[in-house]
Amino acid sequence: MGGVVVRQYDIPANDFTVAGEASSNVRKILSQLGVSPDIVKRTSIAMYEAEINAVIHGNGGQALVEIDTDKIYIRISDQGPGIADLELAMQEGYSTAPDSIREMGFGAGMGLSNIKKHADQLKIDTEIDKGTTVNITVFFKPQTGV
Amino acid sequence: MKISEVAQLIKASVCTNNSVEGIEVVSACSADLMSDVMAFSKSNALLLTGLVNPQVIRTAEMMDIRAVVFVRGKKPTEAMIEMADDKSIVLLTTDYPMFVASGLLYENGIHGRGE
Numbered sequence: 721m722g723g724v725v726v727r728q729y730d731i732p733a734n735d736f737t738v739a740g741e742a743s744s745n746v747r748k749i750l751s752q753l754g755v756s757p758d759i760v761k762r763t764s765i766a767m768y769e770a771e772i773n774a775v776i777h778g779n780g781g782q783a784l785v786e787i788d789t790d791k792i793y794i795r796i797s798d799q800g801p802g803i804a805d806l807e808l809a810m811q812e813g814y815s816t817a818p819d820s821i822r823e824m825g826f827g828a829g830m831g832l833s834n835i836k837k838h839a840d841q842l843k844i845d846t847e848i849d850k851g852t853t854v855n856i857t858v859f860f861k862p863q864t865g866v
Numbered sequence: 867m868k869i870s871e872v873a874q875l876i877k878a879s880v881c882t883n884n885s886v887e888g889i890e891v892v893s894a895c896s897a898d899l900m901s902d903v904m905a906f907s908k909s910n911a912l913l914l915t916g917l918v919n920p921q922v923i924r925t926a927e928m929m930d931i932r933a934v935v936f937v938r939g940k941k942p943t944e945a946m947i948e949m950a951d952d953k954s955i956v957l958l959t960t961d962y963p964m965f966v967a968s969g970l971l972y973e974n975g976i977h978g979r980g981e
Contacts, residue, residue, distance in 0.1 A: 736920065736921055737945075739921065739924070740921065740924035740928070743924075743928065744924065744927060747927070757930070761928070761930055764927075764928040765904060765928055765929070768904070768924065768925075768928045769904060772921075812905075824917075824919060824921060825898060825917045825919065825922065825925075826899070826900055826921070828899045828901030828902055829901070830901045830902065830904065831901065833905075834901075834905050
């Protein structure tokens with residue numbers, strides 16, 4: 721694999737018909753690059769959860785993806801309301817999603833903890849009324865000391 | 867278990883046009899909440915759900931789920947069928963409710979476990 725592959729995507733607000741297209745596209749690129757299926761799956765899950773969160777909570781947003789020789793970095797940012805209590809939001813089962821989102825099959829409060837489970841590194845920057853940025857890194861090989 | 871055997875057991879019909887040959891399932895996950903599927907589903911799994919929207923296909927794609935059964939006679943839309951065909955995911959529909967369909971599969975060796 722040579723050079724860094726960079727992709728940027730717009731994530732439309734409240735549009736469940738196209739939600740996940742960015743993650744689907746990245747999944748396809750990773751598979752084409754010959755990345756191992758386990759890494760492709762972990763990356764796909766982490767990115768898809770973050771993308772869905774941006775659709776549900778962030779009024780849409782942007783995704784930046786950088787695929788390097790040893791890792792993939794994903795940044796999903798939105799200009800939504802921000803997360804009031806990040807520690808609480810990280811807990812499994814905690815959700816502020818309305819019933820309309822649950823009817824779509826999401827909003828069970830598993831998203832952030834699931835991203836944490838599948839990412840090697842996760843950094844979330846959030847500010848009330850400004851938005852949230854989720855930074856995800858997945859290494860292609862196990863890291864020592866990470 | 868082959869998809870054709872799954873279909874026979876739960877009296878399901880295949881909605882997609884792609885081939886079911888070569889797809890084998892060893893575990894299953896029954897849920898209407900895709901959040902739960904994202905958190906708990908195992909590999910080589912079959913998804914049984916009563917939820918019908920494009921995110922079911924997206925979730926299956928992300929989780930490497932190759933086959934989805936819609937229970938209680940629910941049918942996927944044309945757009946969902948097209949999306950599933952594009953991603954080589956097989957969609958089936960059965961009149962059985964989720965509990966009965968899950969029970970029949972469990973009774974015949976498809977458990978919640980997987981690799």
